[in-house]
Amino acid sequence: MKRFQTFFTYLAIGLLLSCQYEFPEPAQLSPDSGQADFTKMVTIGSSITAGVMDAALYDRSQQNSFAVILANQMKEAGGGDFNVPDINAPVGDLILTPTGGNLGRLILTVNLNTGSILPSPIVPGNAITPYTGDKLSINNFGISGLALAGALLPASGNLQEPTHPLFNPYYARFASAPGTSTPIGDAAAAMADGGTFFVFWLGKNDVLTYALTGGAIPELLTSEQDFSQRYQVALGTMLQANPEAKGAIGNIPNINALPYFNTVPWNALPLSDGLANLANGAYNDYNSALSNLVAAGMISESERELRNINFTTGQNGFVIEDKTLTDLSGLGLPPIRQSNAEDKVALTTGQILGQTPGNDPTLIYGVTVPIGDEYVLLPSEQNAMTEKIAAFNQIIATAVSANTDRLVLIDAEGFMDDIGKGLISSNNVPLTNSISPPNGVFSTDGVHPNARGSAALANYFITAINGKWNSTIPMTNPNAFMGNDLPR
Known part of the structure; x- marks a missing residue:
């Protein structure tokens, strides 16, 4: 990618x-x-x-x-x-x-x-x-x-x-x-x-x-x-x-x-139509699980919307860790969401965003690998x-x-x-x-x-x-x- x-x-x-x-x-x-x-x-x-x-x-x-x-x-x-x-x-x-x-x-x-x-x-x-x-x-x-x-x-x-x-x-x-x-x-x-x-x-x-x-x-x-x-x-x-x-x-x-x-904007991740579709495929199961949890009364609809991962053509928010989200680790779901306009992104994020750790093309910071809490100031x-x-x-x-x-x-x-x-x-x-x-x-x-x-x-x-x-x-x-x- x-x-x-x-x-x-x-x-x-x-x-x-x-x-x-x-x-x-x-x-x-x-x-x-x-x-x-x-x-x-x-x-x-x-x-x-x-x-x-x-x-x-x-x-x-x-x-x-x-x-x-x-x-x-x-x-x-x-x-x-x-x-x-x-x-x-x-x-x-x-x-x-x-x-x-x-x-x-x-x-x-x-x-x-x-x-x-x-x-x-x-x-x-x-x-x-x-x-x-x-x-x-x-x-x-x-x-x-x-x-x-x-x-x-x-x-x-x-x-x-x-x-x-x-x-x-x-x-x-x-x-x-x-x-x-x-x-x-x-x-x-x-x-x-x-x-x-x-x-x-x-x-x-x-x-x-x-x-x-x-x-x-x-x-x-x-x-x-x-x-x-x-x-x-x-x-x-x-x-x-x-x-x-x-x-x-x-x-x-x-x-x-x-x-x-x-300096680094919250939507600093540019994706083409093809790359956005490819990235979305990695989160189909995650998004479906969130919907099921709403039906089960374990999270609210507003939290589901916040946690839902959806990339589009053009500039995107990137995937980040958010420790303020409901802890769903027992269900195998990480506390992640996409960055939004209320977040403040560290300048150093620009050095890793979109990079591939270990040169593995399936691992991409901000897409399939969440940006760590140390890089973002949450509201x-x-x-x-x-x-x-x-x-x-x-x-x-x-x-x-x-x-x-x-x-x-x-x-x-x-x-x-x-x-x-x-x-x-x-x-x-x-x-x-x-x-x-x-x-x-x-x-x-x-x-x-x-x-x-x-x-x-x-x-x-x-x-x-x-x-x-x-x-x-x-x-x-x-x-x-x-x-x-x-x-x-």
Whole structure:
């Protein structure tokens, strides 16, 4: 059977466009720190703060994180040096997969057989290596995969326990005392050592990790009680490190809106008339059994309609696992159905959809082999995330309100919403919620911003900080930063 050709082909025209713009810089006020002090800024956060792009942390991504860009702009308003724990990896190590492995960052590649354009890793990548610089002079404590629990516990950096569920190699490589220190402790120590301003953006991975596994592991969603307790301890530690310092606090964006879940459409399976008929033949007995179960009162007619597998000529939903369906395993019937418009499909689905495992032409992902739960966010899983994000963001807002003289809330959720509505622009050029050059602000992994997106995000921070403390940190020009590389 002809392999599935993904929709990414639509990117081809856009990818031929330039990834840079030429526009004059807007006039700005003379830089001034206002009622804040940017002499030494310290940042604590997860992968976006670290600079992960294209599913990896590598040299270019690290130096174009929003934190680095923000620090560079602050220098004009009295800010000092901003040191990062250099990764020394030209292509990085792929981190958005359960197994990881020595695979480099994602790049857009053209399949010469199908003409499709897909993110694929550079092989080989660079292994994660220890940081050999001065650990006591680090300013950026952005750590990929860091959730609140990992920020507070020594296990995250314990080299003697690399199998511990909280162990984080991206922290262990520069932990001040592996196995004893904590990320929040190291960041607080940096603040206590002359820190005057901090950026605190933790909490995203208390939801994002669940999302990236397709909601397959409910335990990855942090409870509201645990989130509140951990958040108060972590933020309180930073506030106490220097009682005079001010800070910017990021909340959690709408993860359901990330391009990672909105690039591959639910009906991404194109079939000819002949192939549709052939595929339908494989499900005749399954569909008949469903009808019999309705007659027996074991499932409802609405569930039968949802579970019924029927392919037609053209674009189709593909067969997926759905753990929310009635358990009919005792009757030999799997919990499967076709994807529909309410589902959100992971970007990585495009790499397997229509492929044949073991080169067996009768086994086709999405047709005769269901796409696993880890590749699709079901409506119930989306709702669970939406509820968690709302609850967590209320906790964050309350924490900021309790320290309103020292803190400003950075509404990352609003930033994502504005990007989606086309309200964020660079010199009158709208930036888009996509991975498509040149206007897309997300890197090829669909989760983290690219350099251009990081610059736009830095400007969002600058606007809030300037408005809070009457500072005049100058804006940067996102168009001066790279979007995604052209396909190879």
